[in-house]
Amino acid sequence: MMSATRILEGLGRFYIGLLLAFLYLPIVIMGLMSFNASPFYQLPFEWTTKWYEDLSRNTQLLAATWNSLEIAVITTVISTLLGTAASLALFRYEFRGKKFLQALLFPPIAIPWLITGTAMLIFFFGIGIGRGLHAILLGHVALALPYVIVVVSARLQTFAPELEEAARSLGANQWQVTMRVTLPWIMPGVIAGALFAFAVSFDQFVVSYFLSTPGQATLPVEIYAAIRKGFTPEINAVSTIIIAVSMGLMLITARFFRFGGEK
Amino acid sequence: MADVQVESVSRSFGAHKALDDVSIAFPDGGFYALLGPSGSGKTTLLRLIAGFDFPDSGRIIIGREGVERVPVEKRRIGMVFQNYALFPNMSVADNVAFGLSVRGESKASIAREVRQALDLVQLGKLGERRPHQLSGGQRQRVALARAIVTKPRVLLLDEPLSALDKALRVDMQVELKRIQREIGITTIFVTHDQEEALTMSDRIGILRDGRLVEEGPPEDIYNSPKSEFSATFLGDANILRGDATGDGIRLSDGTAIVASGGVANATGGKASCAVRPERIKIATATASPLAAEGNMLRGRVSKRIFAGNSSTYFVDRMGEVIKVHVQNSGATKIEEGNDVVLHWSPESTVLISAA
Numbered sequence: 001m002m003s004a005t006r007i008l009e010g011l012g013r014f015y016i017g018l019l020l021a022f023l024y025l026p027i028v029i030m031g032l033m034s035f036n037a038s039p040f041y042q043l044p045f046e047w048t049t050k051w052y053e054d055l056s057r058n059t060q061l062l063a064a065t066w067n068s069l070e071i072a073v074i075t076t077v078i079s080t081l082l083g084t085a086a087s088l089a090l091f092r093y094e095f096r097g098k099k100f101l102q103a104l105l106f107p108p109i110a111i112p113w114l115i116t117g118t119a120m121l122i123f124f125f126g127i128g129i130g131r132g133l134h135a136i137l138l139g140h141v142a143l144a145l146p147y148v149i150v151v152v153s154a155r156l157q158t159f160a161p162e163l164e165e166a167a168r169s170l171g172a173n174q175w176q177v178t179m180r181v182t183l184p185w186i187m188p189g190v191i192a193g194a195l196f197a198f199a200v201s202f203d204q205f206v207v208s209y210f211l212s213t214p215g216q217a218t219l220p221v222e223i224y225a226a227i228r229k230g231f232t233p234e235i236n237a238v239s240t241i242i243i244a245v246s247m248g249l250m251l252i253t254a255r256f257f258r259f260g261g262e263k
Numbered sequence: 264m265a266d267v268q269v270e271s272v273s274r275s276f277g278a279h280k281a282l283d284d285v286s287i288a289f290p291d292g293g294f295y296a297l298l299g300p301s302g303s304g305k306t307t308l309l310r311l312i313a314g315f316d317f318p319d320s321g322r323i324i325i326g327r328e329g330v331e332r333v334p335v336e337k338r339r340i341g342m343v344f345q346n347y348a349l350f351p352n353m354s355v356a357d358n359v360a361f362g363l364s365v366r367g368e369s370k371a372s373i374a375r376e377v378r379q380a381l382d383l384v385q386l387g388k389l390g391e392r393r394p395h396q397l398s399g400g401q402r403q404r405v406a407l408a409r410a411i412v413t414k415p416r417v418l419l420l421d422e423p424l425s426a427l428d429k430a431l432r433v434d435m436q437v438e439l440k441r442i443q444r445e446i447g448i449t450t451i452f453v454t455h456d457q458e459e460a461l462t463m464s465d466r467i468g469i470l471r472d473g474r475l476v477e478e479g480p481p482e483d484i485y486n487s488p489k490s491e492f493s494a495t496f497l498g499d500a501n502i503l504r505g506d507a508t509g510d511g512i513r514l515s516d517g518t519a520i521v522a523s524g525g526v527a528n529a530t531g532g533k534a535s536c537a538v539r540p541e542r543i544k545i546a547t548a549t550a551s552p553l554a555a556e557g558n559m560l561r562g563r564v565s566k567r568i569f570a571g572n573s574s575t576y577f578v579d580r581m582g583e584v585i586k587v588h589v590q591n592s593g594a595t596k597i598e599e600g601n602d603v604v605l606h607w608s609p610e611s612t613v614l615i616s617a618a
């Protein structure tokens with residue numbers, strides 16, 4: 001018996017190990033290659049920081065990186081604020097067509113981005129918004145909003161409405177109730193929603209590709225364009241930096257907000 | 264503190280009349296129990312008084328101020344919820360401080376008042392705890408402290424003890440009553456537990472299907488209920504029905520029952536008499552008759568339930584069951600199946616106009 005469980009445990013560990021390797025090996029290799037002298041991934045490994053130096057002179061890639069970051073941050077702020085407010089409204093008030101409105105939140109998550117992107121392109125042209133960073137930002141906010149609402153609403157389902165009533169009975173106005181009672185409870189959901197929004201925007205290729213113009217592109221679009229011209233390890237370099245930064249952010253967030261726990 | 268007047272208040276949800284023309288005066292500093300079966304409109308009424316909801320018609324007056332359109336946060340009331348509704352993200356002290364801090368009081372005075380309130384509910388040492396680290400009874404005390412620390416004009420409690428087990432509930436009843444007396448706050452207490460209403464309150468209002476059926480001090484309602492419903496809902500009662508005779512009723516077999524309490528009734532119609540089971544004396548039919556007490560019925564003991572300090576006899580009389588409570592004073596018990604004589608005085612009989 002004892003040995004059987006041991007074997008199972010061993011298998012389990014092996015499986016998890018395999019899974020992690022599958023997930024992280026490509027990333028680790030990419031990271032290593034960004035420090036390898038050969039532009040064709042040739043071994044033996046030869047340490048260099050040349051690609052990072054090249055990157056620091058590649059204004060187009062850097063500009064795209066800044067665009068991406070800027071758009072992702074603004075998208076996160078706007079869609080988290082709007083999405084949280086919308087979730088609170090859906091939670092607190094009964095109104096006609098509420099169920100319908102809530103049902104309408106899901107299709108945008110399921111519709112392929114290719115189609116959403118095409119639709120946005122046509123629509124933005126039709127009403128004169130056109131293409132460019134402003135159009136990308138609008139598109140990203142629209143894409144991220146349903147994610148935030150779904151995640152925050154899920155968290156609100158665990159909130160007891162009597163807490164708001166108790167707060168009001170103690171003299172708190174709507175704003176005080178929201179800031180001191182409701183928001184602290186749904187904060188993990190808001191943070192998770194914000195991360196989603198950031199990821200949706202920062203990872204976004206398809207919609208950004210449709211809405212970008214030359215010189216006004218985000219990083220994924222620029223990387224795609226660069227690869228089409230010919231691969232350079234600078235792309236490994238910029239990717240490595242981004243992965244390091246975003247993993248760092250994730251770890252910090254996970255450390256300060258216990259997801260799911262503490263009821 | 265202030266008294267509360269509810270005048271001709273109605274509230275409907277769709278076609279359902281949850282409250283139908285209810286008028287109650289809640290005296291200043293009194294402990295008033297709203298009693299009624301589930302769905303009778305107790306919570307609806309309490310929420311109207313609190314200001315969570317607004318009446319379709321009628322007036323609600325706290326002190327001298329008509330508040331029926333004032334929202335809850337401006338009414339200066341204190342409310343204790345059935346499930347406590349403590350803020351999980353705050354410590355006990357912060358929960359209690361909440362009402363003071365949203366008013367912008369200074370830190371020092373908040374700290375002092377919170378300490379006083381926690382002392383009052385005997386939780387002085389637990390201020391740093393989180394709500395989830397407390398027992399049910401302790402949470403209840405925190406909820407109470409939080410509700411009264413802001414010195415509200417009226418304290419509203421919606422079945423606050425129903426989540427506690429029996430022993431703790433009795434403790435909390437005593438405790439709640441002590442605190443209420445100490446601060447002298449007008450208190451409206453919703454319960455469906457008649458014993459709780461009887462033991463705790465100065466006045467009771469009985470609600471049924473959204474209407475106030477009866478109102479008054481517990482002893483008055485208990486001793487002379489005005490309806491079959493309140494007679495049976497508040498305490499236990501035997502209901503005898505028959506033709507009205509002016510000072511009582513005549514049962515279908517011709518036996519006259521004389522009542523000296525309750526409504527005077529005209530002859531000719533139908534009426535009922537209510538008799539509390541503990542007011543009836545029981546003796547075996549063969550025993551020498553006790554001094555006649557006015558009303559007498561014969562029957563047979565169909566069941567006897569022993570309950571320690573008392574026994575309940577179920578006496579069958581022509582298909583109807585009459586309940587009799589007897590204190591266990593050491594007298595010989597009467598066996599099931601024995602023929603018995605029941606008698607009681609007219610003073611113990613309450614005449615009720617036909618339901």
Ligand SMILES: Nc1ncnc2c1ncn2[C@@H]1O[C@H](COP(=O)(O)OP(=O)(O)O)[C@@H](O)[C@H]1O
Nearest residue numbers: 276279281299300301302303304305306307308
């Ligand atoms: N918000 C509401 N919407 C619809 N019906 C309600 C609402 N609140 C209460 N009711 C109905 O009103 C009646 C009285 O309810 P309530 O006051 O909660 O009774 P109680 O507290 O005495 O058990 C019930 O039939 C209940 O279903």
Ligand SMILES: [Mg+2]
Nearest residue numbers: 302305306307
């Ligand atoms: Mg209720």
